[in-house]
Amino acid sequence: MKEDNFIKFKVLGGGDEIGANSFLISHKENNIIIDCGLHPRKKGKEIFPDYEKIKDETIQNLLITHSHNDHIGALPYFLNKFPYANIYTTKATASIAEITLVNTAGLMEREFQFEWDTSFLKYYKEEILNIIPLIIKQTDYSNKVNINESIKFEFLDAGHLLGSAGVLLNIENRSIYFTGDINFRQQKLIKPAILPKHKLDILITECTNGNTESLPTYESEETRLKNFINEITNKGGSVLIPVFALGKAQEMLKRLNELMTKNKIPHIPIYYSTLANALNRVYDDFNYTVRRVEKGFKLSEIPIRLLRRTDITRGDFYRHPSIILATSGMVIEDTYSYKIARQFLRRKDFGIAMTGYCDPETPGYRFKNSVRGEKIFLDKHKTELVEVNCRVENFSFSSHTRREDIINMVEKLDPEIVILVHGDKSAIDRVGLEILDRFPKKRVLAPEKLKIYEI
């Protein structure tokens, strides 16, 4: 290959961690960024992808795979750095972002109220947020978009949540597929991912579950969850299920509603977050226009009780068996799920059902890995020691691909180069070693942040 024909790849955030995901793909004078996420835990400038290092480059295009904060949350900051870039998402992602970015701005304000440097809050002003839905170029799945004569792309349904997409890029007849967050298993609302039909040159894949031994099926986890809810509620306790407001909340709500209508769990109140409820409506709006397990099904018809601030200490669920779907999923400090978990942990008849990935530095991770009777520090400053008195049970309703499905994808798409991102180091190493073991001729990269890779 002629040297100037190389495609260059650079991680700006979220390489060997699930952080501020953002990746630069360059070819000659063309620069495309995929995703612009916020780091879920970091503070100050560290929360953003490293756009300072590329601020003198012209970025012509930003492609956003989906509306989780670790993929889209830094969009207002991106706009400030690269105001002339074309921004592409699917239609559903744009509709969700309209709601979630306003929420992100509120979160940022609360998070940084005691920080000395609050300069970056200016990117999240209302006038900037208002303009975002107007400038996003919305495109349907499988619609081929010509960026210029030599670069085309299309979004393919990634099966992760409403609107989620992988990006199939064609750069001077070389094909690159970026999975985004991808899932090959059918969830309650969202159908499995659709893969490119042809052999690839380069595959860039997420590795969230790379280090997890074979994941159980959703069906077997649902049976365990059903038993857990019955055991706790039969004794008069309530069950807290920490969830992400987007994706996991909707999937779990549908699952619980099905269990109730089939009389597999008692008909008890489901408490639900206000933000998740607003997002239910977007799911309902796209009932017929995207692939769905049950066309026409409306989440907004499921009876719920909105979770209010006063419920944290005085909720009816302390007296009557209930299910509480509260954010955040990783039980990050000061969120509803954190404050309710603090109360639940002390009560022996209550239960907490953990349903997905928790970053190792989060409170959720700490009690996910605790045993009953153990004393754990809930907060990161280690000021409060809490005894785990309630039952804590781990379930796997991950909306990310299993490792074996990543290997199958490599086999099927047969790329020369595989780039591994969006997973912790051990997950990426595990996937990389398995690919090399099965397909020793492939070039496998675990890219370091800000290093340029010629591919």
Ligand SMILES: [Zn+2]
């Ligand atoms: Zn995601």
Ligand SMILES: [Zn+2]
């Ligand atoms: Zn992600």
